[in-house]
Amino acid sequence: MRDFFTISENACRVPFADLCKRNEEYRTYFVRRTYEASQCIHPQGTKISCFGIVESGILKAVNNTINGVEQCHSYFEAKDLFPEFLYFTGRKNYAYTLIAEKKSTVLWIPVHVLEEMLEKDQGLMYALLLYVCQRGLKDQLYLNCLNYQTIRERIAYWIVGLHNLSPVESVLMPGSQLILANMLHVSRSSLNQELKLMQRDGYFKIKGREMYGLDEEKLNALL
Structure with a gap:
C-alpha cells in the first residue's frame, strides 16, 4: 500500500x-x-x-x-x-x-x-x-452552468467550480472570450459586458486571461 x-x-x-x-x-x-x-x-x-x-x-x-x-x-x-x-x-x-x-x-x-x-x-x-476524472468534472461543470438563468450566475458558478477543482488564488480563462461564451452558452458581447460589471462590483479582477482577487463569499452568494 x-x-x-x-x-x-x-x-x-x-x-x-x-x-x-x-x-x-x-x-x-x-x-x-x-x-x-x-x-x-x-x-x-x-x-x-x-x-x-x-x-x-x-x-x-x-x-x-x-x-x-x-x-x-x-x-x-x-x-x-x-x-x-x-x-x-x-x-x-x-x-x-x-x-x-x-x-x-x-x-x-x-x-x-x-x-x-x-x-x-x-x-x-x-x-x-x-x-479523466478532472476532465469529466469540468465537462459536468459547464453542463451544470445551464441550470442558472443569468449570465452573472453562470460566470459565478464557473469560477467557483474551477476553484473547487483546483484551489488556487486565480482562475485562468480559456483562449478567448468567444470560447468562454460558447462554453457558457451566452453571446460574447453579453459576456464581455457582464465581466466588466462584475469586476466593477468587486467579484474579481481581470488581467489578460487571469481572474484574480476572487471574492468567494460574494460569488457563492449568487448561487
Whole structure:
C-alpha cells in the first residue's frame, strides 16, 4: 500500500501530459504537428490511430446539424488529452470533427505506444485516471452552468467550480472570450459586458486571461 500512495502523490504533482513527454524510452515515437486556425485535423469518422496532447492553442470537437449548423460540444486546451473517452469506451473512430480553433500544436502518440506506456508505468496510469476524472468534472461543470438563468450566475458558478477543482488564488480563462461564451452558452458581447460589471462590483479582477482577487463569499452568494 505504501508504494501505491507514493505513486499517487507523485502523479498528483505532475500532470499526465507532462509525464508522457518526459518518457525517454518512447519519445522517438512521438510526432509534433502544428495546425493553423480553422484547420480541420480529423473529419468525423476518421480512425483513431493516435492519442493527441495539446501543447499550445486550442482545439474544438464539432458536429453539424441536418441544416449544416456547426455545434461545438467540447474544447481541448493546453495539456488536454484526446480522444481518450472515445477510445477507452470502445469507439475506434472519431465521433466528431476535430478542428483547430486557434493556431495549435499537438503531440501525437500512437495508440499502441501509449497503451504499452500505461501497462509498464503505474504512475502514468494513475495520472491518466486523475486527468479523466478532472476532465469529466469540468465537462459536468459547464453542463451544470445551464441550470442558472443569468449570465452573472453562470460566470459565478464557473469560477467557483474551477476553484473547487483546483484551489488556487486565480482562475485562468480559456483562449478567448468567444470560447468562454460558447462554453457558457451566452453571446460574447453579453459576456464581455457582464465581466466588466462584475469586476466593477468587486467579484474579481481581470488581467489578460487571469481572474484574480476572487471574492468567494460574494460569488457563492449568487448561487
